[in-house]
Amino acid sequence: MHGPFLDTTARAPRCAARPPGLRHGRQGCCRPLGGVRRPGLEGTPSPAPREGRWNELAKDVAAMANTRGGLIVFGVQDTTCELTGIDPAEVKPEQYAQWIRNHVHPYLSGLTSTMLTSPDGTRSVLVADVLASLMAPHLVYGTAARDKDQQAAVAPYRDRDHTAWMAEHQLERAYRDRFTRAAQTDDTLRQLVDHTRRQ
Known part of the structure; x- marks a missing residue:
């Protein structure tokens, strides 16, 4: 799996050798302190925007790139950080890369991610590593809720454990x-x- 979003060989998270550590979604999967930690997300990235909503993956990635970078862990419950896992067969790296290309401007490079599986092979998570961007601010483009023909752009950023708009x-x-x-x-x-x- 290679591409601007998923490059599974480039930069594996430091805790790749011990998957149980993925329970600590708010600690960014053992990422050193200083980066912005995105709480875990249950399930694979959500589909393209509908009803005027922003593409959630594009919004989360841009928000972290606009702040200090960090990790996004898919397969961890958002509020409790409980490890729930995802189905690796449902991961679609080309689709995720396309979402980011289409919705995040200027172009955001350097994104990598890794599939990690528990030692017994029963649960897997997708860990996306987002670097702080020298090209910030990155805008996320979507459609207005009431007028689907009206393009709108926002600049998200991370404020502790939630996403805000600049x-x-x-x-x-x-x-x-x-x-x-x-x-x-x-x-x-x-x-x-x-x-x-x-x-």
Whole structure:
């Protein structure tokens, strides 16, 4: 399973050697402290949006990329973090990648995920690893609830254990931070080129 969303060989979570640790969905599956932990989600990612709702997978991924990154564990009950498991046969990596390509802008790269199975083979979970993005803010596009022809965009972010929408001043700061990072990168590159020419 390879693609912009699922690359099962690229970056396995640090707790891959001990699947029972996946019960701790709010700790991001043993991810070091500092990242944003998304509570576990029971079942595989939800289908494409309907009735004006945002695509839930795109919203969750964008929210974490807009904050500090983290893990999303599918197969863990959302409120109790109880390990429920998912059916690996129902995992559709190409579909998930398409959702993210279609609904998250600018394009969000570097997403990886891993299927983990308990030692007895009875339960599996899908762990998606979302990196903090240098291109934040990422907007999620969907349709308005009352007017299906009207496209709308929001900028989600993680606030502790829930997803919120950026207000205008938060969007302004997020864009300013992006442009500052780009300017710093350009300045560093210019210094390296000047240094090379002087050699």
